[in-house]
Amino acid sequence: MRHLIVPSVDTQHWFNIVKSNNWVELGIGILTMDDGMKAIPLNSNAPDNTATIWQKHSFRVIPRDAKSLNHWTDLIDRTLYHALEDFWPKSHEVIGDVLIVKLEDQVIQHKEQIGAAMLKHMPNIRLICADNGVEGKFRVRSLEPIVSRDASVSTLTKIREHGQEILVDPTKSYFSARLSTERNRTLVAAKSLANELGRTITVCDPYAGVGPALAGLLTEPDLIDAAFVGDLNPLAVDLLKQNVSRFVRKQNSELELEIRCQDARKWQHDENNNNRMDLLLVNLPHETINHLTDLLPLMRRNNLSLIRGWAIIDKGDLAAVSRKLEQLFADHGAEDHRLSCEEIKGFSATKSYIRIESWQTFGKSV
Numbered sequence: 001m002r003h004l005i006v007p008s009v010d011t012q013h014w015f016n017i018v019k020s021n022n023w024v025e026l027g028i029g030i031l032t033m034d035d036g037m038k039a040i041p042l043n044s045n046a047p048d049n050t051a052t053i054w055q056k057h058s059f060r061v062i063p064r065d066a067k068s069l070n071h072w073t074d075l076i077d078r079t080l081y082h083a084l085e086d087f088w089p090k091s092h093e094v095i096g097d098v099l100i101v102k103l104e105d106q107v108i109q110h111k112e113q114i115g116a117a118m119l120k121h122m123p124n125i126r127l128i129c130a131d132n133g134v135e136g137k138f139r140v141r142s143l144e145p146i147v148s149r150d151a152s153v154s155t156l157t158k159i160r161e162h163g164q165e166i167l168v169d170p171t172k173s174y175f176s177a178r179l180s181t182e183r184n185r186t187l188v189a190a191k192s193l194a195n196e197l198g199r200t201i202t203v204c205d206p207y208a209g210v211g212p213a214l215a216g217l218l219t220e221p222d223l224i225d226a227a228f229v230g231d232l233n234p235l236a237v238d239l240l241k242q243n244v245s246r247f248v249r250k251q252n253s254e255l256e257l258e259i260r261c262q263d264a265r266k267w268q269h270d271e272n273n274n275n276r277m278d279l280l281l282v283n284l285p286h287e288t289i290n291h292l293t294d295l296l297p298l299m300r301r302n303n304l305s306l307i308r309g310w311a312i313i314d315k316g317d318l319a320a321v322s323r324k325l326e327q328l329f330a331d332h333g334a335e336d337h338r339l340s341c342e343e344i345k346g347f348s349a350t351k352s353y354i355r356i357e358s359w360q361t362f363g364k365s366v
């Protein structure tokens with residue numbers, strides 16, 4: 001990095017000139033040289049060494065590593081940083097090469113500077129977006145692109161999970177990178193079910209979104225023989241189809257596959273789907289418990305089966321929810337029922353996010 005070399009006593013004077021012209025390399029400090037001279041880091045906008053403005057001062061190229069900065073906020077103008085110290089975003093979410101950040105009102109007017117600093121500090125990020133919450137009946141993200149590395153403001157990106165590439169667009173379909181541990185556990189539980197049954201299994205993921213849970217399941221050799229998957233959001237189903245077709249291409253064995261854009265509660269209206277599923281995923285956290293009644297007819301009878309679901313419930317309601325589910329499953333003929341309802345994270349001051357895992361044998365048709 002090119003530096004302007006100035007006598008120590010003149011540092012402030014030259015720093016002011018460089019900074020007021022936007023020639024200073026932000027976030028990289030002024031260096032003191034062995035001979036006591038100061039080296040001011042210049043960015044690529046600064047005029048070349050022969051320009052008259054420099055008044056014959058010398059220059060040195062000194063290697064400096066922007067990555068050695070501890071945090072992207074080190075790249076924010078120091079005066080501005082200290083003036084708004086409490087309001088700079090403390091966390092962000094990365095989905096593929098898109099970074100999503102919530103901005104407090106106090107710093108929103110500096111969003112371009114925030115975006116530029118983040119982009120500079122995180123070389124794998126292509127696009128920085130402000131998070132404006134969720135919108136619409138499918139609760140997709142409302143994202144405002146702030147700054148892009150390559151001029152594209154497309155929020156379509158790819159993530160990697162289970163060694164698979166998954167196409168994701170958070171403005172078109174719900175996706176949470178944070179649930180990858182749950183998806184891993186689903187795969188482990190599915191293998192355990194197949195193991196206990198001594199055969200391949202049929203899976204139903206009717207709230208599949210872009211299909212992240214299927215990345216592991218459909219690419220695992222000799223695990224799944226048929227998959228019934230879908231989502232009510234047509235934009236999610238577009239991406240789901242692309243993702244699933246890539247997952248199954250890697251499978252050698254024949255797999256029966258059905259992808260539908262429909263309300264999950266309607267799968268039961270096609271008789272062929274009933275009494276078929278060994279494994280059911282129910283991931284519509286605000287509605288999971290209400291929808292279960294319409295999903296149970298899909299489960300295979302007289303066989304061990306597994307349902308994994310995720311729900312948002314009132315804090316303190318865990319025992320009541322558990323009892324309600326015990327009763328619901330019993331009413332649908334579940335025998336040898338092993339149910340676990342476990343809080344996996346807080347959701348808000350009043351709500352919890354829970355995992356429901358239910359192993360049973362449905363003994364009679366309902």
Ligand SMILES: C[S@@+](CC[C@H](N)C(=O)[O-])C[C@H]1O[C@@H](n2cnc3c(N)ncnc32)[C@H](O)[C@@H]1O
Pocket residue numbers: 138173174175176179206207208209210211212213230231232233236262263264265283284285
């Ligand atoms: C919490 S997301 C889960 C998505 C996906 N399983 C994942 O883990 O990323 C819930 C999904 O259910 C879809 N959805 C909402 N209502 C639905 C319904 N009645 N039937 C089927 N899908 C529905 C939404 O579009 C969304 O993609």
